[in-house]
Amino acid sequence: QVQLVQSGAEVKKPGASVKVSCKASGYSFMNYYIHWVRQAPGQRVEWLGVFNPVGDTIYTQNVQGRVTMTSDTSTRTVYLELSSLTFEDTAVYFCARGPPGDLYYFDSWGQGTLVTVSS
Amino acid sequence: SYILTQAPSVSVAPGETATITCGGDKIGTKAVNWYQQEPGQAPLLVMYYDDRRPSGIPERFSGSNSGRTATLTISRVELGDEADYYCQVCNSISDVVFGGGTKLTVL
Numbered sequence: 581q582v583q584l585v586q587s588g589a590e591v592k593k594p595g596a597s598v599k600v601s602c603k604a605s606g607y608s609f610m611n612y613y614i615h616w617v618r619q620a621p622g623q624r625v626e627w628l629g630v631f632n633p634v635g636d637t638i639y640t641q642n643v644q645g646r647v648t649m650t651s652d653t654s655t656r657t658v659y660l661e662l663s664s665l666t667f668e669d670t671a672v673y674f675c676a677r678g679p680p681g682d683l684y685y686f687d688s689w690g691q692g693t694l695v696t697v698s699s
Numbered sequence: 700s701y702i703l704t705q706a707p708s709v710s711v712a713p714g715e716t717a718t719i720t721c722g723g724d725k726i727g728t729k730a731v732n733w734y735q736q737e738p739g740q741a742p743l744l745v746m747y748y749d750d751r752r753p754s755g756i757p758e759r760f761s762g763s764n765s766g767r768t769a770t771l772t773i774s775r776v777e778l779g780d781e782a783d784y785y786c787q788v789c790n791s792i793s794d795v796v797f798g799g800g801t802k803l804t805v806l
Contacts, residue, residue: 615795624797624798624799624800625742625785625787625797625800626797627795627796627797629793638792638793639793640793640794640795641793641794674741674742676741676742682789682792683730683748683789684789684792684795685730685732685744685747685748685787686732686734686742686744686787687744687747687753689741689742689743690741691741692741
């Protein structure tokens with residue numbers, strides 16, 4: 581079965597960077613996108629971008645310049661790195677799988693990684 | 700930026716029908732997806748491309764989309780359906796929007 585397993589919770593200071601991993605299994609890794617979404621308390625769910633294993637990676641304008649999505653295909657792992665963290669980056673970060681194409685939807689999700697930015 | 704509007708809460712008795720709406724400008728021209736999220740859990744896809752049910756989602760869940768409103772309908776509501784429900788659309792390949800979520804309470 582499809583599984584996305586994320587790395588554990590992180591606590592970071594303002595201005596630092598965080599790197600979250602998402603290990604995929606149970607499907608053909610190269611045939612699906614991996615999206616990153618975050619959910620902060622009291623805020624709307626926010627899409628951060630999409631990693632395409634065979635094409636371009638696209639980031640939302642809100643975090644462009646601070647976000648990088650990469651992968652290690654040998655381990656079927658996708659990484660989200662977010663730099664210059666502020667308190668507003670405190671959220672649960674999810675990776676989610678989606679089929680290729682322009683009309684994104686997310687059919688399997690990781691368990692979520694809590695990132696806390698605190699001084 | 701494109702905005703999706705959902706009612707904060709909907710309450711329904713077991714066995715009744717729950718109607719959860721998602722409003723947006725010309726949303727009928729977009730593909731709407733719906734997610735169910737229980738507290739402390741990851742979201743679960745319950746409807747995609749307006750009215751397509753993923754494998755494993757009961758037939759009690761149905762979707763529609765027209766004009767300014769997309770609708771997720773849950774028939775014969777069960778206690779286990781109690782959760783937050785979010786709608787989502789792609790405004791462009793670099794702009795994905797979620798609604799604010801609707802908390803479904805089963806009385």
